[in-house]
Amino acid sequence: MKMSHMFGGTLRQAPTDAEIASHQLLVRAGFIRQLGTGIYSLMPLGWRAITKIEDIMREEMNAIGGQEIYMPVVHPADLWMETGRWYQIGDEMSRFHDRKGHDMVLAMTHEEVVTDLARREVQSYKQLPMLVYHIQTKWRDDPRPRAGLIRVREFTMKDSYSLDADEAGLDQQYRAHYQAYFNIFNRCGVPAVAVGSDVGMMGGSLAHEYMYLCAAGEDTLLLCDSCGYRANRQIALFQKPTPEKEELATMEKIATPNVATIEGLANFLNVPKARTAKAVFLTATFTEGEQEVQKLVFSVVRGDMDVNETKLANALRAKELRAAHAEEIAAIGAVAGYASPVGLKGAIVVVDDLIPLSPNLVAGANEAGYHYTNVNYGRDYQAEIVADIASAEEGSGCPRCGQPMRTSRGVEVGNIFKLGTRYSAALGATFLDEKGKEQPVIMGSYGIGSGRLLACAAEENHDDKGLVWPISVAPYQVHLLSLRGGQAQAETLYADLQATGLEVLFDDREESPGIKFNDADLIGMPIRLTVSERSLSEGGVEFKLRHEADKRIVALQDVVAEVLATRDALLAEIAQKVVTVPFEE
RNA sequence: CGGGGUGUAGCGCAGCCUGGCAGCGCACCGCGUUUGGGACGCGGUGGUCGGCGGUUCGAAUCCGCCCACCCCGACCA
Incomplete structure (x- = not known):
């Protein structure tokens, strides 16, 4: 071309x-x-x-x-x-x-x-x-x-x-x-x-x-660097900590004015976030035959974790999940920031499987400015679903080997x-x-x-000057530039290269050398040939690979063979990257 | 759908606040000189200023509505 x-x-x-x-x-x-x-x-x-x-x-x-x-x-x-x-x-x-x-x-x-x-x-x-x-x-x-x-x-x-x-x-x-x-x-x-x-x-x-x-x-x-476990965060499992067993203490309502976030709550009470229960309201859409039904979902994870919406949607078998609107939350009498599973009606309650193992948590009291301490699953409230609905994050324990994941x-x-x-x-x-x-x-x-x-x-394949295509996907294998004094030889070379089946992009434009070199770097074809008065006086054609800095002169009569050999070597390099990967579930 | 932003020549932008001939760089066309890492001179081409409506003697500029595009989030086989 x-x-x-x-x-x-x-x-x-x-x-x-x-x-x-x-x-x-x-x-x-x-x-x-x-x-x-x-x-x-x-x-x-x-x-x-x-x-x-x-x-x-x-x-x-x-x-x-x-x-x-x-x-x-x-x-x-x-x-x-x-x-x-x-x-x-x-x-x-x-x-x-x-x-x-x-x-x-x-x-x-x-x-x-x-x-x-x-x-x-x-x-x-x-x-x-x-x-x-x-x-x-x-x-x-x-x-x-x-x-x-x-x-x-x-x-x-x-x-x-x-x-x-x-x-x-x-x-x-x-x-x-x-x-x-x-x-x-x-x-x-x-x-x-x-x-x-x-x-x-x-x-x-x-x-x-x-x-x-x-x-x-x-x-x-x-990703686990120790054992190789890999998963999309949407479904990634992780080892959750095992809380110490404690006597179940009596639930108490305490005043927590203007403390509507887990962060604020943990600071206010001077307890770790892991001792709190985080409540997240979501609206789930279910498909029942040809009908769509929306239901409010009240999900609970420990305060030091986040709800994973994919896991939650899968646990619910819901079609869609979105953040609940304020009116939807208010409609069942819950109070955002102080929401509680205790005594809650009108929502599907889903708790993370770590919650039943975590005693004496701080949770909302469904009343602005108040929380309950010592809330315990099973004694104080029940859930429709107990499942893994928490998101793994940087540092979470690998589900296979327990090492921290990245x-x-x-x-x-x-x-x-x-x-x-x-x-x-x-x-x-x-x-x-x-x-x-x-x-x-x-x-x-x-x-x-x-x-x-x-x-x-x-x-994956670029540098600060432009694209650096592997020969397997490069639009053309060769980028041929003609500069002043080399036009006629470049035309001939263009025809000779193409005659062997090589794919050649021929920069025959009347542009300055700088433009042509920069465009060649930008477009990124693997093999670059330059024909000019200078290259001819040095004995032939300048030969350069896009991914290497070296340039050398190849005699005109050897160029086609040299390019063919280089193309085949580059293709062979790609072929070597094809290796067997052991199957992992 | 929520939040933020941008629409002016092919590309990148200024002009808008404070209304008064639509500009700049690159690209493009012509002539000449140059030309191995984004040359130079001279002369040119190219615009419904995103759209519609309003205010005004006069709107790229002010006001309203709409549209398009980008970023963050929601979403995503």
């Missing part, structure tokens, strides 16, 4: 609204352009890089038996009603009517459609296992897209779906993906770790998320789910087993967003 006619150029300054490196660089280097909130166009360079990433995905999916298909982006709503997700999913799914007035949805994922296909195509256990995948557009009307391509509303995802006759088959396909996903990330130059994750709206029994650890990430992970931010670059029969049962995707008995297909679903992966590759 000649840069003189390339659609979309480089920018000297990044738009001010780009804050993280990958966003700034992808815009400045001319890879992406924004159309609206969370909606981007891919320019020629960006699209070529995405194509490389998607081809890597194809290779890895095909290697584990995947069959590529292509499913629609517009779905009749009926299918989503059949699985119930039409009712469960909120505004994140965009809905519209076709001209006949039928309800339609924009695809945010494809379990419904693939299961509908499976129920038509799969009849016998003899056909299983099967694995299908596609690379397709998803629309998720996220309430807050951010950080360029990291989090968008319209995106392309490689999603695959495994179909099996039994759990063992599912486990095998799940493990195959577990490794294939590491291969994909490694080949794209994105180091990732797998962590246990919440199954969320997908349903199912087991899930892993692949996290690229970086400060720009929006998930918080808990936290890190991460971007979710992929995930894998054991769905089981959640969708096949709902849609009647069944087959006949060896005994002629009808069984639901056992499914798994596995996704990687290609744009997000591109952004993470940019985030």
Whole structure:
């Protein structure tokens, strides 16, 4: 490609609204352009890089038996009603009517459609296992897209779906993906770790998320350096302290004027926060058939901990959880800041499993300015649910080995789910087993967003001058610059390089050397060749790798062979990063 | 949805407070000189000042409503 006619150029300054490196660089280097909130166009360079990433995905999916298909982006709503997700999913799914007035949805994922296909195509256990995948557009009307391509509303995802006759088959396909996903990330130059994750709206029994650890990430992970335990904070377990046994003391009401926070309460009474009970009001939405019901939830954790809304929502089997409004709290006679489970009516009470073990806590008295001391679970109040609803944090004890864990931010670059029969049962995707008995297909679903992966590759592979692409995802392998006195030889070299199948970006513009070098650094192709009067007088073409500082001169007649050898060496380096990762639940 | 912020040329910004010809740098076009790490001179092109309404002799500027975009939170397969 000649840069003189390339659609979309480089920018000297990044738009001010780009804050993280990958966003700034992808815009400045001319890879992406924004159309609206969370909606981007891919320019020629960006699209070529995405194509490389998607081809890597194809290779890895095909290697584990995947069959590529292509499913629609517009779905009749009926299918989503059949699985119930039409009712469960909120505004994140965009809905519209076709001209006949039928309800339609924009695809945010494809379990419904693939299961509908499976129920038509799969009849016998003899056909299983099967694995299908596609690379397709998803629309998720996220309430807050951010950080360029990291989090968008319209995106392309490689999603695959495994179909099996039994759990063992599912486990095998799940493990195959577990490794294939590491291969994909490694080949794209994105180091990732797998962590246990919440199954969320997908349903199912087991899930892993692949996290690229970086400060720009929006998930918080808990990592144990001693034993290797890793989990998303949403579900991370931790060893809770074992409180000393005490005689249960008599509950007393005490005046605590203007003390409406745990911090203030602990200071006022001069007790550790661990001796208090923290009350948090949330409103939960439950789906009952086609109806949505909202109920107030009163959750209690120890004062030194925070409520984990994912754990709480899972314990409640709630669809949604949000902070309760002041009116909702007042409606059941509770007083914010002085709320108490003692004598509370009109809310579902959920207490953390540490609370029943913690004697003589300070809790609210449901009266402004008053708290109770020596409140004890079981004696003074009961809960509908006792469960682990507290959030692990920096320093929390590892659930396996007890050592303090650390936290890190991460971007979710992929995930894998054991769905089981959640969708096949709902849609009647069944087959006949060896005994002629009808069984639901056992499914798994596995996704990687290609744009997000591109952004993470940019985030991981850049320096202060620009992008530094691994050759596997670089839009072009070679960046050829012609400077004064080298134009004719550069034209010839451009043709010779391309004739061998090398991918070449040729800067044939009439620009000053500084601009061309800076643009080459910004765009970040792995191999740079410069042809100029100076290089020719020194004996040929200047040869430089983007990730190294060294430059050297290669004779004109040797350049093509040298570039081919270097490309192959760089590809071999990438291939070496593909290593087997032991499976961990 | 809550909090904060920004909308003026392709990009980055000033002008707004205190109403009076719409500006600057970069980019772009022409000519010339230069050119191995973001050259220089001269001359040019490009704007419904986010939109609608109001106040006013006169609105980028003041007032109201709306929209878009960004950041934090809620949310997130």
